[in-house]
Amino acid sequence: xxxxxxxxxxxxxxxxxxxxxxxxxxxxxxxxxxxxxxxxxxxxxxxxxxxxxxxxxxxxxxxxxxxxxxxxxxxxxxxxxxxxxxxxxxxxxxxxxxxxxxxxxxxxxxxxxxxxxxxxxxxxxxxxxxxxxxxxxxxxxxxxxxxxxxxxxxxxxxxxxxxxxxxxxxxxxxxxxxxxxxxxxxxxxxxxxxxxxxxxxxxxxxxxxxxxxxxxxxxxxxxxxxxxxxxxxxxxxxxxxxxxxxxxxxxxxxxxxxxxxxxxxxxxxxxxxxxxxxxxxxxxxxxxxxxxxxxxxxxxxxxxxxxxxxxxxxxxxxxxxxxxxxxxxxxxxxxxxxxxxxxxxxxxxxxxxxxxxxxxxxxxxxxxxxxxxxxxxxxxxxxxxxxxxxxxxxxxxxxxxxxxxxxxxxxxxxxxxxxxxxxxxxxxxxxxxxxxxxxxxxxxxxxxxxxxxxxxxxxxxxxxxxxxxxxxxxxxxxxxxxxxxxxxxxxxxxxxxxxxxxxxxxxxxxxxxxxxxxxxxxxxxxxxxxxxxxxxxxxxxxxxxxxxxxxxxxxxxxxxxxxxxxxxxxxxxxxxxxxxxxxxxxxxxxxxxxxxxxxxxxxxxxxxxxxxxxxxx
Amino acid sequence: xxxxxxxxxxxxxxxxxxxxxxxxxxxxxxxxxxxxxxxxxxxxxxxxxxxxxxxxxxxxxxxxxxxxxxxxx
Numbered sequence: 001x002x003x004x005x006x007x008x009x010x011x012x013x014x015x016x017x018x019x020x021x022x023x024x025x026x027x028x029x030x031x032x033x034x035x036x037x038x039x040x041x042x043x044x045x046x047x048x049x050x051x052x053x054x055x056x057x058x059x060x061x062x063x064x065x066x067x068x069x070x071x072x073x074x075x076x077x078x079x080x081x082x083x084x085x086x087x088x089x090x091x092x093x094x095x096x097x098x099x100x101x102x103x104x105x106x107x108x109x110x111x112x113x114x115x116x117x118x119x120x121x122x123x124x125x126x127x128x129x130x131x132x133x134x135x136x137x138x139x140x141x142x143x144x145x146x147x148x149x150x151x152x153x154x155x156x157x158x159x160x161x162x163x164x165x166x167x168x169x170x171x172x173x174x175x176x177x178x179x180x181x182x183x184x185x186x187x188x189x190x191x192x193x194x195x196x197x198x199x200x201x202x203x204x205x206x207x208x209x210x211x212x213x214x215x216x217x218x219x220x221x222x223x224x225x226x227x228x229x230x231x232x233x234x235x236x237x238x239x240x241x242x243x244x245x246x247x248x249x250x251x252x253x254x255x256x257x258x259x260x261x262x263x264x265x266x267x268x269x270x271x272x273x274x275x276x277x278x279x280x281x282x283x284x285x286x287x288x289x290x291x292x293x294x295x296x297x298x299x300x301x302x303x304x305x306x307x308x309x310x311x312x313x314x315x316x317x318x319x320x321x322x323x324x325x326x327x328x329x330x331x332x333x334x335x336x337x338x339x340x341x342x343x344x345x346x347x348x349x350x351x352x353x354x355x356x357x358x359x360x361x362x363x364x365x366x367x368x369x370x371x372x373x374x375x376x377x378x379x380x381x382x383x384x385x386x387x388x389x390x391x392x393x394x395x396x397x398x399x400x401x402x403x404x405x406x407x408x409x410x411x412x413x414x415x416x417x418x419x420x421x422x423x424x425x426x427x428x429x430x431x432x433x434x435x436x437x438x439x440x441x442x443x444x445x446x447x448x449x450x451x452x453x454x455x456x457x458x459x460x461x462x463x464x465x466x467x468x469x470x471x472x473x474x475x476x477x478x479x480x481x482x483x484x485x486x487x488x489x490x491x492x493x494x495x496x497x498x499x500x501x502x503x504x505x506x507x508x509x510x511x512x513x514x515x516x517x518x519x520x521x522x523x524x525x526x527x528x529x530x531x532x533x534x535x536x537x538x539x540x541x542x543x544x545x546x547x548x549x550x551x552x553x554x555x556x557x558x559x560x561x562x563x564x565x566x567x568x569x570x571x572x573x574x575x576x577x578x579x580x581x582x583x584x585x586x587x588x589x590x591x592x593x594x595x596x597x598x599x600x601x602x603x604x605x606x607x608x609x610x611x612x613x614x615x616x617x
Numbered sequence: 618x619x620x621x622x623x624x625x626x627x628x629x630x631x632x633x634x635x636x637x638x639x640x641x642x643x644x645x646x647x648x649x650x651x652x653x654x655x656x657x658x659x660x661x662x663x664x665x666x667x668x669x670x671x672x673x674x675x676x677x678x679x680x681x682x683x684x685x686x687x688x689x690x
Binding site for chain 2: 004052055059060061064065100103107216217219220222230233234274275276279280283284287
């Protein structure tokens with residue numbers, strides 16, 4: 001509890017005792033003495049509410065909850081309900097305290113979920129270890145991470161081997177073993193051995209900072225239901241207050257008398273006129289859902305994306321790096337006019353500037369240092385391949401379309417997999433066959449999506465029809481569109497967006513490389529984060545930290561649960577308020593019940609909202 | 618330009634919404650969110666805005682709605 005909350009608690013206890021004492025005093029009903037006796041606890045507990053109300057009026061804040069509570073309780077004093085006035089004020093403050101403690105607790109447990117922030121870094125200086133703030137560590141410094149410590153900054157291991165626990169970032173419970181030369185990211189916990197790490201990213205750019213920023217910023221992207229509630233709140237309070245005024249004046253005028261009773265009923269309206277339960281519980285539910293998801297390695301950039309994900313009808317996948325591992329391996333080399341080594345040498349040099357996974361695997365197979373001085377020109381032809389001039393020879397490396405474009409005839413080959421065709425000096429030189437492996441969890445992920453009500457699963461790929469169809473059959477996908485250029489992918493997604501039903505959403509899952517435009521175009525863009533790829537984190541709405549497609553259905557479950565809890569809260573809070581308003585107007589409810597409908601409902605809604613954080617796997 | 622400020626003792630969610638609305642109405646502010654949960658205010662203003670002068674206005678607006686709440690400048 002904060003100091004402010006403790007203060008209120010003491011005042012509640014004191015006022016409670018004074019209130020009981022006042023009730024026990026043998027004073028005449030409606031006497032001035034009795035009023036005075038009840039005014040003591042009233043002021044003890046309510047002086048700040050009264051003061052805020054006065055300030056509120058000065059600033060023109062008429063529909064402020066403090067002001068309304070004051071009108072309600074002062075009104076009760078006027079109609080002679082002294083105990084009720086004091087008790088209601090007491091009850092209101094108690095409820096408010098509960099609410100503030102509950103919100104504080106929720107806020108803390110959500111931030112505990114995100115407890116990945118490193119406190120210090122051990123920097124080696126002149127052979128001595130020094131503990132410094134991670135923010136002060138410069139690039140290329142050498143830091144030492146002892147067993148049990150958090151890795152404070154992203155870097156590369158220069159000495160030592162160990163296993164690191166990435167659970168806080170990816171939700172993956174199996175530790176990863178690392179050795180010298182491997183990259184490590186901040187936020188992981190070093191479990192066994194001493195590691196010396198060369199820092200490759202400063203604190204502001206490190207993975208931890210990016211993730212924390214992302215989750216904190218998520219509160220600024222509001223879900224539709226959140227906006228609805230804020231708008232609703234603006235009209236709710238004035239409407240209830242006007243209704244109260246009407247209720248206080250009209251019936252006694254028509255019925256001729258009974259003023260005290262009708263005013264009393266109107267005061268009940270004022271007590272319930274604050275929309276706080278809704279205004280708190282809706283964003284809190286989304287925040288809890290986002291916190292719970294990040295614990296599982298699913299970073300969500302805003303409540304609106306959870307809301308959209310909950311209604312997912314079509315899920316579109318990119319193939320490479322999403323459903324497949326994206327770690328291509330050269331499985332075969334077929335030559336036409338030159339020997340294998342020469343072909344591989346040309347292909348590796350042509351592809352050496354490209355970041356594409358296929359290019360990287362060709363270079364990996366080549367295994368030698370690329371001599372850049374031999375390359376005099378190199379350009380990427382998007383969706384086709386590469387044109388390069390190597391040792392003065394014009395070389396084309398890429399897919400069949402590229403060869404056709406250059407009018408080079410390609411012989412048929414029965415091999416499965418992606419082919420990099422190579423043409424040199426205008427003639428066909430041969431091709432390199434590269435195969436990609438499907439992720440172990442992909443098939444189960446698709447199945448689980450279907451079970452969760454996804455109507456259509458689609459795969460988009462730039463690969464050849466035969467390769468694509470093979471993967472799609474193995475995974476049980478509904479539709480495949482192959483041989484697409486990056487721009488075609490956007491077009492296909494546009495088409496699918498038009499086909500989907502009103503009120504449902506389209507999800508695109510990609511690896512963030514080459515498909516940023518599609519990620520943005522889809523209702524929800526999910527990227528494989530591959531442990532901190534900047535492009536993916538930037539473009540997507542949701543990032544899967546461990547690249548596991550099975551997390552998509554988990555994210556959907558979290559989204560559905562969150563949205564369900566939000567609805568529960570809205571219905572519950574509005575229902576109780578409406579009920580108490582009706583009962584109040586009929587003269588059945590008293591002010592006590594009204595205070596419960598205000599603060600009690602808030603507390604229950606907050607507790608319900610916190611359930612979003614807990615997710616069964 | 619995006620600026621983030623910490624808020625202390627922001628106790629009421631409805632007040633946060635009211636602050637947000639009144640700050641949004643300031644002509645020099647492009648967008649504003651007041652997050653009751655993270656206790657943070659995010660302002661989006663055109664580059665080169667005189668932040669000191671703007672923050673004076675923002676502080677006044679917040680004081681009107683919730684006198685207890687402080688903005689850490």
